[in-house]
Amino acid sequence: MISIVIGLVLLLLLGFIFGLGLAFAGVFFHVKTDPKFDKILSILPGINCGACGYPGCAGYADALSKKDVEINLCTPGGNDVMERIGSILGKKGIAKLKLVAKVFCLGDDAIALKDYEFNGEEDCTAVSNLFEGEKKCKYGCVSKGNCIRVCPVDAIKRDEYNRVWINADICIGCERCVSICPKNVIHMVPKNGGYFVACSSKDPGKLVKQICKKGCIGCKICEKTAGVDRIKVENNLAIVNYDSDIDLYQAAVKCPADVIVPIINQTNFMKDNKKNKSEKKEN
Amino acid sequence: MDLLLRFLEISIGTIFINNFVLSKFLGLCPFIGVSKKLDSVLGMGLAVMFVMTLSSFVTFIIYKYVLEKFALEYLRIVTFILVIAALVQLVEIILKKIMPPLYDALGIYLPLITTNCAVLGVAELNINLGYNLFDSIVHGFMGGVSFLFAMFIMATIREKLEFSDIPKPFKGVPIAFITAGLMALAFFAADKNILSIFVQK
Incomplete structure (x- = not known):
């Protein structure tokens, strides 16, 4: 009985220590992301279909916020998404045929x-x-x-x-x-x-x-x-x-x-x- | 001198005779899944090497100074999984801050390692084989090298296979399985015990 209690307490303790360590590391090593990236990601449809040629919506948002990429690549989003991305980046794209x-x-x-x-x-x-x-x-x-x-x-x-x-x-x-x-x-x-x-x-x-x-x-x-x-x-x-x-x-x-x-x-x-x-x- | 001999013994033993992928059959999922391109193999292999070395160090310390002290050896698999998962997360967070280029290069492979059984396998084997701290770290590092070695051979073969004339039903993963099987057979040749079954004295 006592060994079960010790095991339980020890595992909980270990888990707690690791969790605490990760939480501190998360705060301590926090990396600021580009605000443009978050904005664009919230506009994109988020279905990760890959039609744009990037690995998922996050990949496309990353490319958009860092490099000079065409803004009309999101097929599911269509014109609406393209215009909203354009307004953030100050760019104009050519609408693609749906x-x-x-x-x-x-x-x-x-x-x-x-x-x-x-x-x-x-x-x-x-x-x-x-x-x-x-x-x-x-x-x-x-x-x-x-x-x-x-x-x-x-x-x-x-x-x-x-x-x-x-x-x-x-x-x-x-x-x-x-x-x-x-x-x-x-x-x-x-x-x-x-x-x-x-x-x-x-x-x-x-x-x-x-x-x-x-x-x-x-x-x-x-x-x-x-x-x-x-x-x-x-x-x-x-x-x-x-x-x-x-x-x-x-x-x-x-x-x-x-x-x-x-x-x-x-x-x-x-x-x-x-x-x-x-x-x-x-x- | 003793240390150097031990180092060589464990290195050659882990890479050629007890290769993690081809003789122990650990970490087969990334072995088939990621070995399509040489670039991704290098990324994955380096990430595994890194995590294996670190985790064999940490798990050994925890086993020796925590689990053995409280006579809780039977909890080691649970504890090791916990340690490895936390470690991979920690490494990811730190790498993202300190070395963004390396983080980008490793990409998705870093979190994938959490579920890689070769990493748990190396921690388990360290205990089973009765290794000390130095042996464990060398074993962990060389385990990663053996993983990278097997993946490297596989990726170079598969890149060639892409352009060769293969019957339609065998294209892609099936031919990779056959190749992996033949490679495993070839690696058995390094093990004297298995060879002695076939060769009569």
């Missing part, structure tokens, strides 16, 4: 045919190393969710049919998912760019139609509707040019494969479109 990530594939389990069932580790790289993925379409998303796990703000969702999609309202544009995706189906698009082509397949149209109900078949109907300057078909795949701002709504409705979808409210539009089309058929 970019969001989008999965350029709509093929879920219900509409895309598969070569085989994968029963291994839930990891995109593992699946894509095995015959380039489960799906017959070798360009598409393998939906094992590597991007979901790296997303710092939970903007990426996976529905019950294993279709992965990114909510543009939550996405902060840190590009982590873009760099981790082994199939390269995630790309950055301007948030106010309107529509994007949610397909990456460069297979010829006939093959695409056989293996996936929602794949770009390269029919060029969108080109004729919206003009070649806005949307262009190359290698059997339509690509949107975001320098032009012609409305793509007509092209999206006319697209026979329904792969042209809006960047914001992607899922709502797809549901509405499906309803409209089925009503038309009934009439």
